[in-house]
Amino acid sequence: MNKSEIGKAIKQRRKFLRITQKELSEIVGLGLRSLIDMESGKGNSSIDQLQKVISALGLSITVKVKENE
Amino acid sequence: MNKSEIGKAIKQRRKFLRITQKELSEIVGLGLRSLIDMESGKGNSSIDQLQKVISALGLSITVKVKENE
DNA sequence: ATGAATTGTGCTTTATATTGCACATTTACT
DNA sequence: AGTAAATGTGCAATATAAAGCACAATTCAT
Numbered sequence: 001m002n003k004s005e006i007g008k009a010i011k012q013r014r015k016f017l018r019i020t021q022k023e024l025s026e027i028v029g030l031g032l033r034s035l036i037d038m039e040s041g042k043g044n045s046s047i048d049q050l051q052k053v054i055s056a057l058g059l060s061i062t063v064k065v066k067e068n069e
Numbered sequence: 070m071n072k073s074e075i076g077k078a079i080k081q082r083r084k085f086l087r088i089t090q091k092e093l094s095e096i097v098g099l100g101l102r103s104l105i106d107m108e109s110g111k112g113n114s115s116i117d118q119l120q121k122v123i124s125a126l127g128l129s130i131t132v133k134v135k136e137n138e
Numbered sequence: 139a140t141g142a143a144t145t146g147t148g149c150t151t152t153a154t155a156t157t158g159c160a161c162a163t164t165t166a167c168t
Numbered sequence: 169a170g171t172a173a174a175t176g177t178g179c180a181a182t183a184t185a186a187a188g189c190a191c192a193a194t195t196c197a198t
Contacts, residue, residue, distance in 0.1 A: 001121050001131055009132045020144060031187040036146060044138045044185070046155075047072050058135050062070055063078045066129040089174060100157045105176060113155070115185075144195065147190065149188105156183070 003039030006050070011039040013057045030051045073110030075119070080108040082126045098120045 001009070014032055021039070025032040030049060037043030038053065052059055070078070083093055090108070093099040099118060106112030107122065123130055 001119065001129070006116070006130070006132050013134070021146095022144075033146090033188070034186055037186095040079060040146080044117045046113045046185075047075070047113055047119060048113045049186085051072065054132060055135075060070070060135040061075070062131045062133070063075050063128050064121060064131070065082070066124075066127050066138050090176095091174075102158070102176090103156055105155090111194080114156075118156085140198090142196085142198105144171090144193100146193070147191085149190095151187085153186070154183100155185075157181085159179090160177105162175100162177075164173100166173075168169105 003044070004040075007039045007041040009059070010053060010057065013059055014039075017057065024053065024056065028056050071110075072113070076108045076110040078128070079122060079126065082128055086126065086131075093122070093125065097125050 025035045038045050094104045
């Protein structure tokens with residue numbers, strides 16, 4: 001998954017949980033602006049930021065050896 | 070996986086491929102210092118940095134709904 | 139259709155990552 | 169053990185992300 005796809009996964013999950021960006025940004029303690037950029041794949045957020053959002057949404061991040069496609 | 074575990078995965082993979090940190094940093098176009106911090110889980114690198122390293126090592130990053138543990 | 143909430147953008151300031159350097163420590167080879 | 173390569177750390181300069189603001193655009197309910 002690339003940055004943009006990660007953003008989409010976050011957005012999708014957030015919507016599934018029926019949380020607004022503003023709510024999530026407050027829960028996570030992250031600027032609304034940064035969250036918007038993260039979801040749209042525009043910014044270049046830090047791992048810490050990403051982790052906060054991901055864990056708040058009940059998601060997890062995994063690094064593994066790439067499968068052959 | 071948290072930041073530190075991701076770093077370990079990177080380090081493990083790099084060693085498996087018998088590449089030095091310096092070599093990898095040059096391949097990826099990333100400062101040696103940053104790579105060291107990334108592997109040891111000390112820094113707080115950006116997604117772009119992380120992605121570069123990960124893809125150079127034939128790894129991939131995935132975000133998915135967290136399993137029940 | 140319209141009004142309100144939500145999402146998104148340009149700009150600026152502030153906070154923080156990135157980098158290189160010089161040196162310390164650890165690892166690996168003979 | 170001795171030496172060279174590899175890995176790691178403190179510090180300073182530079183590059184870039186984070187945040188808030190004001191406003192625009194879109195989405196959503198009534």
